[in-house]
Every structure is written in C-alpha cells, then in structure tokens.
Amino acid sequence: MSNIGRNGKIFLVFLASALLVWSADKVYVRYQKQHELNVFRSNVEKIARSLEFETMRGQAMGMVSLLGLNEPLIKDVARGKLPRDAPQALARLRSTRQLLGANGLFIINADGIIVGHESSTEKSTGKDVKFRPYFQQAFSGKENIYAAAGTTGGVRGLYIAAPLRENDSPQGKIIGVVAVKMLAAFLDEKLKLFGSQGMLLTPQGVVFASTQEDWLFHFSGEATPERIASIKNQRQFGKVFEQADPVRLPISLDQDYVQYAGNTYAVASSKLHWADPAGSWDVVILQNTAHWVPLGERVVLSTVLGFGSLLIGLLALLRHETKLRNLVYKQKLEDSNKALETLTHTLEDKVNERTAELIATQMKLENLIDTGLELGRERDRMALLHKTLFSGKTLLNCDAGTMYLVTDHKTLRFALRTRDDELPSFEIPLYDEETGQPVERFVSTYTALHNEPVVIDNIYEETRFDVSGAKRFDEVSGYRTVSMLTVPLTPRDGEVIGVMQFLNAMDPNTGAVTTFNPELVRFVTAMAAQASLALDNYQLIQAQKDLMDSLIKLIAGAIDAKSPYTGGHCERVPQLAMMLAEQACRQTEGAFADFDFKSDDEWREFRIGAWLHDCGKVTTPEFVVDKASKLETIYNRIHEIRTRFEVLLRDATITRLEAVASGIDEVEAARIFEARKVQLIDDFAFVAECNIGGEFMAPEKLERLKRIAEETWVRHFDDRLGLAHGELLRYEGESEAVPAQEQLLSDKPHHILPRKDFRAFDPKYEFKVNVPENLYNYGEIYNLSIGRGTLTEEERFKINEHIIQTIVMLEQLPLPKNMKRVAEYAGTHHETMIGTGYPRQLDGSSLSIPSRIMAIADIFEALTASDRPYKKAKTLSESIKILSFFKRDKHVDADLFDLFLTSGVYRQYAEKYLLPEQIDEVDIEQYLA
Known part of the structure; x- marks a missing residue:
C-alpha cells in the first residue's frame, strides 16, 4: 500500500507539474505576444515617421523648394517674361529631374496653368490644375505631397509641390508653384524594405501603395456609395473606379490580428502627414507572428517549470536532491531571463542606431538646404567658392578637398584647397595639344569631360585612372591618401565649369579613414549642382554689371569725345571724386567720422553716379557748347x-x-x-x-x-x-x-x-x-549785343540744362534698389551749400556728403583741365585759390575743401592728370580755417 500510495503521489506530482507547465506556457505566450505587439506598433510609428521625413524633408522636396526660391529662369516663365516651355528653363528642370529620377517637373503660374513641363513622357503644358490640392496648398505657402492616378493610364504619381516665390526670401510673394511628379512605385519598394506586408492608405481609405500589387486601389472597409462619390469628386484616381467596381481588402484592418494566406498577422498603423487637405494618410504594416514566440524559448521555460514543479512535489521523498536540483534550475531560469533581457537590449540598440542614422540624414539634408540658401544669397565669388568646397567637406566628413575651375583654354586650374598648402601653378589640360584627343586618364579630367562623379575606395589599388600625382604628393608631404571622390560643377547649360575632389572620408565614430558613403555622394552631387547654379548666376550678374559699367564709361567717353570743350571731363571727375571719397571714409573723427560706404554696392553706386554726372550733355548741341563767337551757330555768321x-x-x-x-x-x-x-x-x-x-x-x-x-x-x-x-x-x-x-x-x-x-x-x-x-x-x-561772353540767355540755359536732362534721364531708369541714389549723386554737383545753385536750389541740409564731394570734383577738374581750347590751363596754386573763393562764398563744403587739401588729394590728382608745368607749390595753410 505504501508503494502504491507513493506511486499515486508521484503520479499526482507529475499531473500537477504538467498542468502548471501548460498554464505557464499560456501566460508566457500571451505576455510575449503583447510585448511583441507593442514593439511592433512602436516600429510602425518609426516607419511612418521615417517615410514622412524622407518625403516631406527629402531630396525631392529640398530641390523643389530651392527651385522655388533661387531659380530666376523658372520665375520668369511663371511671370510670363519667358515663353511657355522656354528651352533654357527646361534645361534647368531637366538636370533636376534626372538627378531625382522623377517622371516630370512642372512650372505652374498664379492662375493654376502649367506653363512649363519637363518630362520623360507626354507633356501637360497649358493644362489647368488649379483644382488640384497640391497647387492650392503650395500656392497658400505650404510645401505638400499629393498622390493621384493618371486619368488615361491609371499610373500612380506622387506630386511634391512648393511655392514659387518672387525673390529668394522664404517670406517673398508667391507667384506660382513648382511641382515634381515621382512615380509611386518607389513607395511599394520602400514598404518592401521593412520585411513585412504593408500598404499606404489615402485619407478616404483607398490603398495607394502596397507590397501586394493585387491590393492596389482596394478599399479598407466597405466601399459605400458616399465614399465612392467623394473620391470621384476629388478626381484623385482618374477613371480607376469608373472602369471597375470598387473591391474591398481581403482583410480587416480594425483588428490587432488577422488571418491571411494560412498565417496569423499582427496589424498596426500610424498616421502620415503630407499636408493633404483631405486629412492624414495611414501607413499599415502586417507582420507574421509565427516567430514572435520561439519554440526553443517555450521548451526551455516548460522544461524549467516542469522539472521545478516535479522536484517540489517530490520534496518529501528526495528533499536533499530536490533542493540541489532546485538551485540548478533556478540558475537556469536566471540565465533565461538574462538572455531575454539581452535580446531586449539588442533590439533597443538597433532601434537607437536606426534613429541616429535618421537624425544624421536629417541633419545632412538640412545642411544641404541651408547651404543652398547661403549659396543663393552670396555675392562674392571667392566666398562662394570657399563655401561650396568647405560645405562639401563638412557634408562628407572627409579630411581634405580641392577645387579646380575650367579655364577658357580648356584646362583645369587649381582654384582652392581646404588645407593651407600652396596652390600648384601648373594647369591640367583637358585635351592633348598635339592630337586634340580628350585626356581621360586623370580622375579630375575624366569627371570634367564626362560630367559624372568618380569614387575611388583606395588609390593604391586603383588601375582605371592615373593617380600617380596623389601618390607623389603623399611621398613629399608624408600625407596618406586612401579614398577619393571627384564630382563635377555643372550649371544649367550642362557645361562643366569646374571639379571638386575630396580625400579620405572619416568614420564619424572612430575618426578612421574609410570609403565614401554612396548616399552622401548623392547629397554632395546635389550640393555641387546648387553651387554651380549659384556660381553661374553670380557670373551672369557680374557680366551684367561689367556690361553696365562698360556702357556707362562708353557714354561718358562719348560725351568727352563730343567736344574739345569737355574733353576728358567725364573721365577725370570720377577719379577725383573717388580719391576724395576714400579719404572721407578713412576719417575716424571730425565732420566725417560717421561717414562710410559700407559695401561694394554703395561704392559702385557712387562711382556710377560720378561717371554719369554729365550724361545729360548728350542733349546739348555741339554748336552751343563750342560757340566761340557771338554769331556762331553751326558756322560763324x-x-x-x-x-x-x-x-x-x-x-x-x-x-x-x-x-x-x-x-x-x-x-x-x-x-x-x-x-x-x-x-x-x-x-x-x-x-x-x-x-x-x-x-x-x-x-x-x-x-x-x-x-x-x-x-x-x-x-x-x-x-x-x-x-x-x-x-x-x-x-x-x-x-x-x-x-x-x-x-x-x-x-x-x-x-x-x-x-x-x-x-x-x-x-x-x-x-x-x-x-x-x-x-x-x-x-x-x-x-x-551779348554783354558778357558769347552765349545768349537761351544758349546759356541750354548748357546749364544738361544737369536737368541728367536728372530726368536717370530718374526714368528702372535702377535696382542698390543703385537708387545714382540720380542724386549725378544731379547735385551744381548745387551750393546756401541754396543758390541749380536746378533745385538745394542747401547743405539737403546735400549728402557724396553730393558735396561731386561739387568739389567737378569744379576742380574744370579749373585744372589743360585740354580746353577756350582757356589757358591754370596752375595748381591758381586753381586752389579760385576753389577757396567757392569755399568762402559757401558754394562748396568747407570741411571737404579742408580735407581735400590736408589729405593731399589735390596733389595726388595733379601728379596724375596735370601737365608738369601746371604743378607748382601751394601753401595750403592760408586756405585752412
């Protein structure tokens, strides 16, 4: 009986152990699934944020935003200054579209009409899209993404749109919209990267992108007539729902778990914000739960619990043995818990690593956009080149960079380095002088000739290109070149204007030399395109400035050549005015302590005003200017x-x-x-x-x-x-x-x-x-009967009228805001400090310092000129004495007259422009007071 009783007890112990193991397994499975579901939901939220970031803050949105801010050709098409589909504007769009791999780029004017469309397929120029939400949102100032299916072929497209602004300020007036159309297939591929079934739902619950092609355009939930009517009214899906009846998804998305294709899938979703006026989109991911509760872990846990309960049941029989075994299995249980904790930490580390990568990518994209905006605002050529090269170095996190520029005689010239090394004086030819064939053996020349980037992971293993120059530099300097990236600088016309070469990419964590990340190559290529555009814009603006300056000098020279009575005047007055202005700007105390031209634009504005101060003389007939006798008109009567x-x-x-x-x-x-x-x-x-x-x-x-x-x-x-x-x-x-x-x-x-x-x-x-x-x-x-001289009242007025014509001509010109004072500087040199001058009788309170400078320069040049047939050239001392009378009578600024003498400008000018016999000694002390 005792044996039977003991066996029965052992049986009961085994039975209780089995029940405990079964219950524990159920609890463990439930806990593990809930844990995995929470982790899964968190991951889906991160997937949605990542997808939102890559679209709303990605390369495409960045490039479209920059086009809307910085591209003058696109703005001219939108304003109608250039014709629709202007070739030069399409060329700019084409380079951006090819860089993005997009289907098309649109320029839309303020009326919602497409006035420029660069596409690899059919064109939509002239089409009215003002009803499209992406146009409405962008024209209200919001960058946005809008999805739609084509009316004819039903092809899915993603429209990324940004405002087109009148100037390069983010607060500038909106004059239209720039939009890029991306084929939505890339969204399907993006969803597949997450290793599960996934889909992207519109605000109306329609599948727009999916890992399952046969789920496209299916409805989440019931496709009611109201939902269908709402979708048709928005014209978002073309004729998709006119050609076939709407189909519902084979699974329900309002449950945590669904059965599909013989497997159990967990369902999680997260909102995606694309500035769609219809509402937010949904990213839905289905994950197979088969691997959520690994069989090995269940077996370990069941075994531990089974043996533990069995040992507890047999404690009365084998107390000592049970106690020992219990300690062993307790340790095993702790090891299992540690393994679970380690697994959890590993997962958290991976999530943190991915988050850090996304943050780094975001920072680089923001850096790219900020760099593009800075380059668009930069007006100094060397500063522009410097920012371009050093921004590329920072973006790539590399050790060094060099910039080459293409010369007019088709060579590459060293223009800039990030290190302080002296720039080489030699140039690298792009074409062989004897044969005329392109020189493609060097990395830099190949990039310039073919307009494509080249990446070399290790120059000491390179066989395609001749990198002996880099190796020789290493030998001489002790530097060790490993990785190399060479990218072209290509503006809108597609002709390479330079090359940037970067050396030794650095690991951001260890600082060790590594290879260039392909993703960063895309970033720096985009930055190079922006820099090229900025440099090309700078060169265009500089060419316009040079042309304007040349035309102004041409006009002044023509006026001087018009009559020997004014010979050289328009050329010499600006020189004297600039000399005196420079001295005034140098003063740190006295009347001119606060006076300064703070920018190159202000100097240029004054210089142009000086060159044009007598431009009105083009309206003065020579027979009046040259009238040497009273009866003279065209001839002497x-x-x-x-x-x-x-x-x-x-x-x-x-x-x-x-x-x-x-x-x-x-x-x-x-x-x-x-x-x-x-x-x-x-x-x-x-x-x-x-x-x-x-x-x-x-x-x-x-x-x-x-x-x-x-x-x-x-x-x-x-x-x-x-x-x-x-x-x-x-x-x-x-x-x-x-x-x-x-x-x-x-x-x-x-x-x-x-x-x-x-x-x-x-x-x-x-x-x-x-x-x-x-x-x-x-x-x-x-x-x-003329009482004095040879001029009648009418003729004297005609000569004086040149200043009136100067003012009228210049004030009618549409001068830019940084040239608005040209008319003032050019038109006030006959005014006096006491209001007795002409043509406006301004006094000292109304005359700026530059205007007062012009008065002294005009008078002194006229006094000292030696090329006038109507008078003998005055000496320097005679001219100073006469000019002092103008000071005494308050016709010129007394402080400026004193500065003119004390600074030595009068003698500096005399030594440059007066005849040797005119230059004599001047006692300036008698005129100062």
Whole structure:
C-alpha cells in the first residue's frame, strides 16, 4: 500500500507539474505576444515617421523648394517674361529631374496653368490644375505631397509641390508653384524594405501603395456609395473606379490580428502627414507572428517549470536532491531571463542606431538646404567658392578637398584647397595639344569631360585612372591618401565649369579613414549642382554689371569725345571724386567720422553716379557748347555780314563810276568813295570786334551797333529758296518781292526757334529754374549785343540744362534698389551749400556728403583741365585759390575743401592728370580755417 500510495503521489506530482507547465506556457505566450505587439506598433510609428521625413524633408522636396526660391529662369516663365516651355528653363528642370529620377517637373503660374513641363513622357503644358490640392496648398505657402492616378493610364504619381516665390526670401510673394511628379512605385519598394506586408492608405481609405500589387486601389472597409462619390469628386484616381467596381481588402484592418494566406498577422498603423487637405494618410504594416514566440524559448521555460514543479512535489521523498536540483534550475531560469533581457537590449540598440542614422540624414539634408540658401544669397565669388568646397567637406566628413575651375583654354586650374598648402601653378589640360584627343586618364579630367562623379575606395589599388600625382604628393608631404571622390560643377547649360575632389572620408565614430558613403555622394552631387547654379548666376550678374559699367564709361567717353570743350571731363571727375571719397571714409573723427560706404554696392553706386554726372550733355548741341563767337551757330555768321559790307562797298564803287559818267568831277567822286570805304571798313571791324565777345559791352558800343544796323542793302534773290521744310515754317506770310531793301543787321521772326518740349520741366521734378520762352534766338543784333561772353540767355540755359536732362534721364531708369541714389549723386554737383545753385536750389541740409564731394570734383577738374581750347590751363596754386573763393562764398563744403587739401588729394590728382608745368607749390595753410 505504501508503494502504491507513493506511486499515486508521484503520479499526482507529475499531473500537477504538467498542468502548471501548460498554464505557464499560456501566460508566457500571451505576455510575449503583447510585448511583441507593442514593439511592433512602436516600429510602425518609426516607419511612418521615417517615410514622412524622407518625403516631406527629402531630396525631392529640398530641390523643389530651392527651385522655388533661387531659380530666376523658372520665375520668369511663371511671370510670363519667358515663353511657355522656354528651352533654357527646361534645361534647368531637366538636370533636376534626372538627378531625382522623377517622371516630370512642372512650372505652374498664379492662375493654376502649367506653363512649363519637363518630362520623360507626354507633356501637360497649358493644362489647368488649379483644382488640384497640391497647387492650392503650395500656392497658400505650404510645401505638400499629393498622390493621384493618371486619368488615361491609371499610373500612380506622387506630386511634391512648393511655392514659387518672387525673390529668394522664404517670406517673398508667391507667384506660382513648382511641382515634381515621382512615380509611386518607389513607395511599394520602400514598404518592401521593412520585411513585412504593408500598404499606404489615402485619407478616404483607398490603398495607394502596397507590397501586394493585387491590393492596389482596394478599399479598407466597405466601399459605400458616399465614399465612392467623394473620391470621384476629388478626381484623385482618374477613371480607376469608373472602369471597375470598387473591391474591398481581403482583410480587416480594425483588428490587432488577422488571418491571411494560412498565417496569423499582427496589424498596426500610424498616421502620415503630407499636408493633404483631405486629412492624414495611414501607413499599415502586417507582420507574421509565427516567430514572435520561439519554440526553443517555450521548451526551455516548460522544461524549467516542469522539472521545478516535479522536484517540489517530490520534496518529501528526495528533499536533499530536490533542493540541489532546485538551485540548478533556478540558475537556469536566471540565465533565461538574462538572455531575454539581452535580446531586449539588442533590439533597443538597433532601434537607437536606426534613429541616429535618421537624425544624421536629417541633419545632412538640412545642411544641404541651408547651404543652398547661403549659396543663393552670396555675392562674392571667392566666398562662394570657399563655401561650396568647405560645405562639401563638412557634408562628407572627409579630411581634405580641392577645387579646380575650367579655364577658357580648356584646362583645369587649381582654384582652392581646404588645407593651407600652396596652390600648384601648373594647369591640367583637358585635351592633348598635339592630337586634340580628350585626356581621360586623370580622375579630375575624366569627371570634367564626362560630367559624372568618380569614387575611388583606395588609390593604391586603383588601375582605371592615373593617380600617380596623389601618390607623389603623399611621398613629399608624408600625407596618406586612401579614398577619393571627384564630382563635377555643372550649371544649367550642362557645361562643366569646374571639379571638386575630396580625400579620405572619416568614420564619424572612430575618426578612421574609410570609403565614401554612396548616399552622401548623392547629397554632395546635389550640393555641387546648387553651387554651380549659384556660381553661374553670380557670373551672369557680374557680366551684367561689367556690361553696365562698360556702357556707362562708353557714354561718358562719348560725351568727352563730343567736344574739345569737355574733353576728358567725364573721365577725370570720377577719379577725383573717388580719391576724395576714400579719404572721407578713412576719417575716424571730425565732420566725417560717421561717414562710410559700407559695401561694394554703395561704392559702385557712387562711382556710377560720378561717371554719369554729365550724361545729360548728350542733349546739348555741339554748336552751343563750342560757340566761340557771338554769331556762331553751326558756322560763324560773320561771313554773311562781311558779304553784305562787300556788297555795300561794291555799290559805292558803282555809285562812283556812275557819278563820273554823269559829269561829276572824278576827284570829288573818288573822295566821296574813299570816305565811304573807310566808314564801311571801320564799321565792319567794329562789328567783327563785337562778335569776338568779352567781359563787358559798353552802352556806347550798343548805340553804335544799332546805328550800323540801320544801314540798308538791296537783296535781289528770294531768301526762301533752298531752305529745308523746318526752316520755312519759321518764315511768316508770303515771300517779299525782290529787289528788296533790308537792314545791314537785323533780328527777324525766323531767327526765333520756339520752345516746344516742356516735359523736362514737369513740376514733379521740383526744378527751380527760370526757363526762357524760346529755345534759341539767332537774331544778329540780339547776339552781337551779348554783354558778357558769347552765349545768349537761351544758349546759356541750354548748357546749364544738361544737369536737368541728367536728372530726368536717370530718374526714368528702372535702377535696382542698390543703385537708387545714382540720380542724386549725378544731379547735385551744381548745387551750393546756401541754396543758390541749380536746378533745385538745394542747401547743405539737403546735400549728402557724396553730393558735396561731386561739387568739389567737378569744379576742380574744370579749373585744372589743360585740354580746353577756350582757356589757358591754370596752375595748381591758381586753381586752389579760385576753389577757396567757392569755399568762402559757401558754394562748396568747407570741411571737404579742408580735407581735400590736408589729405593731399589735390596733389595726388595733379601728379596724375596735370601737365608738369601746371604743378607748382601751394601753401595750403592760408586756405585752412
């Protein structure tokens, strides 16, 4: 009985152990599944964030955003300044599309019309897409992603769109939209990378992307008529649901587990935010649960529990043995727990590692975008090259970099290095001088010739290219080159303008030299494309500046060449003005302590204003500028008057002969003739003297001039024959019958040229000048009566009018904002500090320091000029003395005059532009105060 009882107890112990093992297994399986489900859900959340980051902050969105900010050609197409599908704009889009592997790139104007479409398939130019959510969202300022299926073929496309802004500021006015179309097949491949079944659902619950092709366009849940109508109204899926009835997914997505294809799958989803106005998308992942509870772990646990319970049951029989075995199995249980903990830590480490990789990728993408924006704003060429090379080095985390630029004679020239090594002076030819064949054996020349990047993992194992130069450099410098990456710099026209070569990629964790990461090669290639575009834009802008400067100098040179009376003035005044401005900027105390041109643009603005200060002289006729005598117009009209005196002398001769013939004494007739001859010769000499001009015309001279004018002569020919149409218009009434008696000197109606154009005197310009009624007055008495000099009131006004024309011409130009003060600098050099100048009678409170500089430069150049036919060149001391009178009378700035002397600018200018005999000693102390 005792044996039977013991056996029964042993049986009960075994039975209890089995029940305990079964229960523990159930609890363990339930716990393990819940744990795996939580981990799975967390992973799906990370998958959704990763997918959202790679699309909303990925390369495609970055490139589209940059195009919307920085590409002027695309903006010109959107604004209509360039025609639709302009070739130069499509060329820029093509390089971006090829880099992204996209299906097409769109330029959409503010009306929602596609005005530019670069695609590998059919074009959509002219199509109205303003109803598309991606256009509406982007035009409201939101970068977004929108998915749709084609109307005809049902091909799935992902539209990545960003605002097209008027300038390169993220807050600039939106003038359109830039969008790229990516074929959605890459989403299917992306989902397959996660090793499970997956799908991407639209806000309406339609499968847009999936690891299972036969699930595409299926519905999650019931496809109600309301859902179908809503989808059709959005025109998101073309004719997909018109060609076939909607189909429901074979699985339900509102449960934690589903049965599919004979397996149990866990279901988890996470929201994906693409700025779709219909709502957020869902990333749904199905994971096979077969591996969630490994059989080995269950066997270990069951065995441990079974033996443990059995030993506990047999404790009464084998207490000592059970106790020992219990300790052994307890240790095994602890080992199992440690194994589980280790497995958990390993999984966490992998998740953390992946998270760190995503963060690093995000930082590099942000760095790429920031670099692109910085390059787009940079205006200095060397700074642009420096940022490009050093940004590439930082992005690649490599040890060194070198930049080569393609020269005009087709060689590669060393332009920049990240190290302080001296740049080599030799150049690398792209083509053989003798044969003309391309030189492809070097990595740098191959990249430049073929416009493609080259990656070398170890130059000492390289056989394709000649890298002996790098090896020799290693021998000389002690440096060790291992990995190498060479990328081209290619702007919009596709012609390589340079090459960047990077050496020795560094492991970010250990710092050891490694190979270049292919993913980073794509980043740096995109950055090189951005830099090339920025450099090309810089070169275009610089070329425009150079052209503008050349045209300005051409205009100034033409004005100087127009007349010897202004020879060299427009060239020398800017030089003197710049000299004085530089001295003013150097002052750290006194009247000019706060004055400075803070940028190259401000210097250029002042320099252009100086070059154009007399551009209005193109409207001043040479015959006025060069007028050396009072009767001079196109020619000197003294010859006409001399001819009339000749006629009168001839008439006197005829009168003498007729008198003798009529019986008058020949001696008496000769006496009368000689007296008349002397009078005529004397009168003409007087008129000729009046014509020369002088400092003062005495009243008695004016009286004699009027008496001479009363003399008459007989005209026998029609004075209107041979006249141009414009001249005839100035003659009044019918032609006078001949012979006609006329005054020897006269002011006739046709001598008056009336003023017809008053546009330059519009009140908006605020000119304060007295405008003569007539444009010109060619009256002979009027001109000969000029009191001082040779110019009439009208002619003097015409000469002074050049400054008015300068202001009108320059203020009508659409100058950029950094050139807005050109008209001010060019148009104020005849103003004075006390408001007595012209044309606006500004005083010192209204005149900037650059304007005051222009006044001194203009006066001093005119005083010292030695190439004017109307005056003798003044010496340096004479010119300074005269200029001091302008200071005394407050016509020029006294502080600037003193600086002009104390800084030595006057002598610096004299040594460069004055004749040796003009330069004498000047005691400047007497003029300073």
